[in-house]
Amino acid sequence: MFVSLYSNYRKEISAQxxxxxxxxxxxxxxxxLALVGTSKYTVADDIALAYEDxxxxxxxxxxxxxxxxxxxxxxxxxxxxxxxxxxTESETRGIGAARRWIxxxxxxxxxxxxxCLEVFxxxxxxxxxxxxxxxxxxxxxxxxxxxSTDQDRYVLMSGDIDSRVSDVMDFTSxxxxxxxxxxxxxxxxxAARVLSQYKFxxxxxxxxxxxxxxxxxxxxxxxxxxxxxxxxxxxxxxxDMIGNIEGINGIVNNxxxxxxxxxxxxxxxxxxxxxxxxxxGEVDSPSRNLAxxxxxxxxxxxxxxxxxxxxxxxRFRRGGHHRPFNDLGFPGVRIMETNEHYDRxxxxxxxxxxxxxxDTIDGxxxxxxxxxxxxxxxxxxxxxxxxxxxxxxxxxxxxQPSTTLSWSALPKDKNPQLKGYKIYWxxxxxxxxxxxxxxxxxxxxxLENIVIDNYFFGxxxxxxxxxxxxVVYPGAAGAFGE
Ligand SMILES: [Zn+2]
Numbered sequence: 487m488f489v490s491l492y493s494n495y496r497k498e499i500s501a502q503x504x505x506x507x508x509x510x511x512x513x514x515x516x517x518x519l520a521l522v523g524t525s526k527y528t529v530a531d532d533i534a535l536a537y538e539d540x541x542x543x544x545x546x547x548x549x550x551x552x553x554x555x556x557x558x559x560x561x562x563x564x565x566x567x568x569x570x571x572x573x574t575e576s577e578t579r580g581i582g583a584a585r586r587w588i589x590x591x592x593x594x595x596x597x598x599x600x601x602c603l604e605v606f607x608x609x610x611x612x613x614x615x616x617x618x619x620x621x622x623x624x625x626x627x628x629x630x631x632x633x634s635t636d637q638d639r640y641v642l643m644s645g646d647i648d649s650r651v652s653d654v655m656d657f658t659s660x661x662x663x664x665x666x667x668x669x670x671x672x673x674x675x676x677a678a679r680v681l682s683q684y685k686f687x688x689x690x691x692x693x694x695x696x697x698x699x700x701x702x703x704x705x706x707x708x709x710x711x712x713x714x715x716x717x718x719x720x721x722x723x724x725x726d727m728i729g730n731i732e733g734i735n736g737i738v739n740n741x742x743x744x745x746x747x748x749x750x751x752x753x754x755x756x757x758x759x760x761x762x763x764x765x766x767g768e769v770d771s772p773s774r775n776l777a778x779x780x781x782x783x784x785x786x787x788x789x790x791x792x793x794x795x796x797x798x799x800x801r802f803r804r805g806g807h808h809r810p811f812n813d814l815g816f817p818g819v820r821i822m823e824t825n826e827h828y829d830r831x832x833x834x835x836x837x838x839x840x841x842x843x844x845d846t847i848d849g850x851x852x853x854x855x856x857x858x859x860x861x862x863x864x865x866x867x868x869x870x871x872x873x874x875x876x877x878x879x880x881x882x883x884x885x886q887p888s889t890t891l892s893w894s895a896l897p898k899d900k901n902p903q904l905k906g907y908k909i910y911w912x913x914x915x916x917x918x919x920x921x922x923x924x925x926x927x928x929x930x931x932x933l934e935n936i937v938i939d940n941y942f943f944g945x946x947x948x949x950x951x952x953x954x955x956x957v958v959y960p961g962a963a964g965a966f967g968e
Contacts, residue, residue, distance in 0.1 A: 538952040539786070540787075540868070540951075540952065540953070542684075542867070543783075543786075543787050543864045543867060543868060544787060546680055546681070546684075546860070546863050546864050546867050547787045547788055547789075547860040547863070547864050548860075549680045549683075549863075550676055550677070550680055550856050550859045550860045550863055551676060551679075551856065552852040552853045552855070552856035553852070554672075554675075554676050554679065555669075555672045555673060555676050555852050555855050555856050555859065556850075556852040558591070558668070558671070558672035558675055558676070559664055559668045559669060559672045559729070559847060559850055559852070559855075560847060561587060562584060562587075562647075562663070562664075562668035562671060562672065563662040563663070563664050563668060563846075563847050564578075565578070565579055565580060565581075565583050565584040565587070566578075566579040566580065566660055566661075567579070567580060567581075567649060567657065567658065567659065567660060567661040568580070568581050568584045568647055568648050568649040568661065568663055568668075569581060569648060569649060569650060569656070569657040569658075569661055569699075570618065570622065570624060570648045570657070570696060570697045570699065570700045570703075571618070571620075571622055571655070571657035571700075572657040572658070574623075581625075581647065581648060581696070584647055585607070585625050585626075585627055585647055585694070585696070588627045588647065588671065588675070588694045589605060589607065589627045591675050592605040592627060592629040592675070592678065592692070593605050595629070595675070595678050595679050595682055596629070596682070598682070599682040599683065602631055602632075602682050603629040603630065603631055603678065603682060603692075604629065604630040604632070605627070605628070605629045606627075606628055606629075607625050607626070607627060607628075608625070608626045608627075608628050608704075608707060608708060608711065609623050609624060609625040609626070609696075609707075610623075610624055610703070610707050611623050611624075612624050612697065612700075612703055615700070615701055616701070617654055617655065617699075617700040617701050618697070618700050618701070618703070624696045624697040624700075624703045624704060624707065625696050626647070626693060626694060626695045626696045626697075626704040626707065626708060627647070627693075627694040628691065628692070628693050628694075628708065629678055629691070629692040629693075630689060630690070630691050630692075631678070631681065631682060631686070631689060631690045631691075631692070632689050633686050633687050633688040633689040633690075633870060634685050634686065634687055635687045635899070635900055635901065635902055635903070636687050636688045636689075636874060636900040636901060637688075637689055638689070638716070638717065638718050638900075639687075639688040639689060639718040639720060639874050639900070640688065640689045640690070640691050640712070640717050640718065640719045640720065641688060641689075641690055641691070641719075641720055641721040641722075641723070641865075641866050641869050641870055642690070642691040642692075642693060642719060642721065642722045642723065642811075642818075643673075643674050643677055643690070643691070643692055643693070643723045643725065643862050643866055644670070644674060644692075644693040644694070644695050644705070644708075644722065644723070644724045644725065644807055644808075645667050645668075645669070645670025645671035645672070645673060645674040645693075645694055645695070645724075645725045645726070646666075646667040646670055646671065646694070646695050646696075646698035646699075646704070646726060646807060647667075647671060647694050647695065647696050647698075647704075648663070648667075648696055648697060648698055648699050648700070649661040649662065649663025649666065649667070649668075649699070649845070650663070650699040650832050651832065651833060651834045651835070651844075652832060652833055652834045653834075654699060654700070654832075656834075659834060659835075660835055661845075662835075662844065662845055662846050662847065663845050664729070664845050664846055664847040664849060664850050665727050665728075665729045665730045665830060665831075665845055665849055665850050666726070666727050666830075666831050666832070666845050667698070667725075667726050667727060668850075669725070669727060669728045669729035669850055669855045670724075670725035670726050670727065670728055671694045672855065672859075673725050673728055673855055673856075673858060673859035673862060674692050674693065674694060674725065674862075675692070675694075676856070676859050676863075677692065677859055677862050677863040677866065678692040680863050681863055681866060681867060684867065686867065686870035686871055687870060687871055687872075687873070687901070687903055688720075688869065688870040688874070689870070690866050690870055693708060695708065695807050698726075698806070698807050699832075702805060702806075702807055702809060702810050704807065705724075705807035705808070705809070705810040705811065706810040706813075708810075708811075709810045709811045709813065709814050709816065710814070712811075712814075712816065713814050718874070718967060718968075719811070719816045719817075719967070720772075720776075720817060720869065720874070720875055720955075720956075720966050720967065721776050721817055721818070721819075721865075721866075721869055721956070722808050722811040722816055722817065722818030722819070723780070723818075723819060723821055723862050723865060723866065724806055724807045724808035724811075724818060724819065724820045724821065725820075725821050725822065725858065725859075725862060726806045726807065726820055726821075726822055727822045727823055727826065727831075728743075728821065728822055728823060728854070728855050728858040728859070729823065729849075729850035729851055729852070729854060729855035729858075730823045730825065730826060730827050730830065730849055730850065730851070730854075731823065731825060731851045731854050732825065732827055732849070733824070733825025733826060733827060734825075734826065734827045734828050734829065735825065737825050738825075739824060739825055740790075740851060740853070740854045740857070741790050741791060741792060742791070742792050742793065742794060742824040743784070743791060743793045743794070743821060743822065743823060743824055743857075743858055743861065744793065744794050744796050744820075744821070744822050744823070744824050745777040745780055745781060745793050745794070745795050745796065745819050745820070745821055746777075746796045746798055746799065746800050746801070746806075746808075746819060746820040746822070747771070747773040747774045747776065747777035747795060747796070747797065747798075747799075747819045748771060748773050748774075748798070748799040748812050749768055749769060749771060749774070749797060749798075749799075750762070750767070750768055750771060750963065751771045751772070751773070751812070751815060751963070752812055752813050752815070753813075753814070753815035754962065754963070755962075758961075758962040758963065761961065761962070762961070762962075762963045765881075765960075765961060765963075766914070766942060766963075767959055767960075767961060767963025767964055768963075769797065769942075770942060770944070770959035770963060770964045771817070771959075771963065771964065772817035772875075772956070772958070772959075772964060772965065772966045772967075773808075773812060773817045773818055773819055774795070774797070775817075775944065775956045775957050775958065775959060775964065775966075776817045776818070776819055776956050777795040777819050778795060778917075778918055778919065778956070778957065779865065779868075779869070779956040779957070780793065780819065780821070780861065780865045781793045781795050781918065782918070783861060783864050783865045783868060784861055787860070787861075787864045788857060788860055788861050788864070790857075791857050791858075791861065793861070794824065795917065799812065800820055801826075806820045808820045815967070816967070817956075817966055817967075821858060821861065821862065822858075823854070823858075827849065829841060829842070829843050829844075830843070830844065830845045830846070830849045831845060832845075833845065868953055868954070869955065869956070871903070871949060871951075871953040872903075872947060872948070872949050872953035872954050872955045873896055873901040873903060873904040873947040873948070873949055873953075873955060874896050874900070874901055874947065874955065875946070875947060875955040875956055875958050875966040876893040876894075876896070876907060876945045876946065876947050876955070876958045877893060877894050877896065877965075877966075877968050878893055878894040878968065879891065879892070879893045879944070879945050879958050879959070879960045879961070879964070879965070880892050880893070880960050880961065881938070881943055881960040881961070882938075883937075883938035884938060886938075887934070887935050887937065888932050888933060888934050888935060888936060889911075889932065889933045889936050889937070889938040889941075889943060890930060890931070890932045890933075891909055891930065891931055891932075891933075891943060891945055891960065892929060892930040893907070893929055893930075893945055893958075894929060895929050896947060901947070903949040903950050903951070903953075904927065904947060904948075904949060904950075905927065905948050905949055905950045906924065906925065906926045906927040906928070906947075906948055907924075907925055907926070907927070907928065907931070907945055907946065907947055907948065908922050908923065908924045908925065908945070908946045908947075908948050908954065909922065909923050909925055909931055909933065909943065909944075909945055910922045910943065910944045910945070910946060910957045911933070911936065911941040911942065911943045911944070912941060912942055913940075913941060913942075914940070914941065914942055919944070919957055921941075924948065942959065943959070943960065944957035944958050944959045944960070944964065945957065945958055945960075946958070
């Protein structure tokens with residue numbers, strides 16, 4: 487175990503300083519400096535402390551079925567089109583048939599776990615919008631698996647029901663949307679199948695969201711619902727296109743995925759921005775630390791998958807359903823394939839100059855979609871067994887040889903599994919948390935001879951059996967919400 491962790495660490499160092507740097511043996515020097523930096527703790531101790539392998543998480547990763555995902559994508563494609571403005575009465579074609587089938591699948595899953603899911607439609611009539619001019623019911627399908635001790639705390643996985651072709655207003659042409667985004671819905675259904683076999687402390691939401699292509703409506707409706715109902719929504723894992731492994735650039739690769747995460751949060755006030763200028767946090771929004779969390783899950787639990795955390799809200803000038811959640815201040819990321827194929831996105835089915843266009847099922851790799859689904863399922867499980875991410879985290883230490891972090895105690899009744907807290911820190915240009923120290927069940931801890939200026943810091947909560955929350959960066963910039 488240590489060997490793989492050590493190589494992860496080396497990979498981070500290597501990513502940070504470049505492979506040639508490592509090859510020249512300067513890696514040893516960097517490691518040496520790190521040892522000095524952490525005083526009495528060695529890097530090996532830190533890494534061993536930082537992580538304990540969880541058998542149940544391996545079990546969840548393995549339980550995800552590529553066959554089920556293939557079957558579900560086939561079914562979704564069979565509705566011909568899932569355009570938001572398409573047919574709703576037919577049982578075999580259009581968005582109405584598609585959402586009724588998704589609802590019936592969630593109901594079936596719930597049935598097999600003793601009605602452990604609350605399944606419901608969530609709808610709003612939209613009109614007067616550029617892409618929905620006439621009154622149209624936008625209907626998402628939501629399933630909630632209630633937590634056993636902290637019901638109001640949620641993590642969420644989503645995919646999108648709707649599909650489109652070249653003309654975004656064309657609601658009659660065949661629009662299979664196999665990868666965009668039947669893959670995300672199929673992954674969400676499969677994660678629900680697997681995770682519904684377990685009981686968690688926090689609640690998990692599985693969302694098949696509507697109206698994405700017409701203007702991110704389903705996400706906006708659910709995000710507003712979460713806000714109005716005071717959901718402590720700690721993570722949105724939006725899955726949009728998780729099955730394509732052949733890029734338009736000719737690369738064929740099933741070993742990497744992307745996690746898009748915004749920088750400074752959209753809800754930041756001018757006053758908070760001013761404070762951040764002096765204390766940092768530009769690269770430590772809760773969405774970023776959620777992305778780092780998922781990135782480590784990939785290294786530890788998902789075989790043959792390395793994720794790239796991308797420091798952007800989404801692809802360049804493009805959108806996805808995590809954004810409406812980010813708009814309201816909720817931590818959220820987009821998980822997707824690394825190599826997109828634009829001939830297979832938003833295209834009329836046709837052959838032109840020998841090129842075949844269209845988002846058909848032959849462009850989906852089911853094993854790869856299963857791998858990304860495992861990544862979601864394990865991340866959701868780990869966060870839902872962990873205590874709530876630390877609240878009211880603050881930091882001090884200017885002109886002192888030490889750094890002090892403080893936070894508020896988590897309520898015991900809702901977090902009976904809480905063992906204590908762990909401080910994390912890293913070099914300011916390091917992509918991933920590097921050093922850590924478990925400090926026990928306290929609400930303040932001081933790192934001696936660690937100068938605040940030279941690192942970024944955060945705190946995670948840890949359960950009795952070793953499940954950890956994402957790392958929370960101090961202050962408004964990094965807060966996961968109270
Ligand atoms: Zn799309």
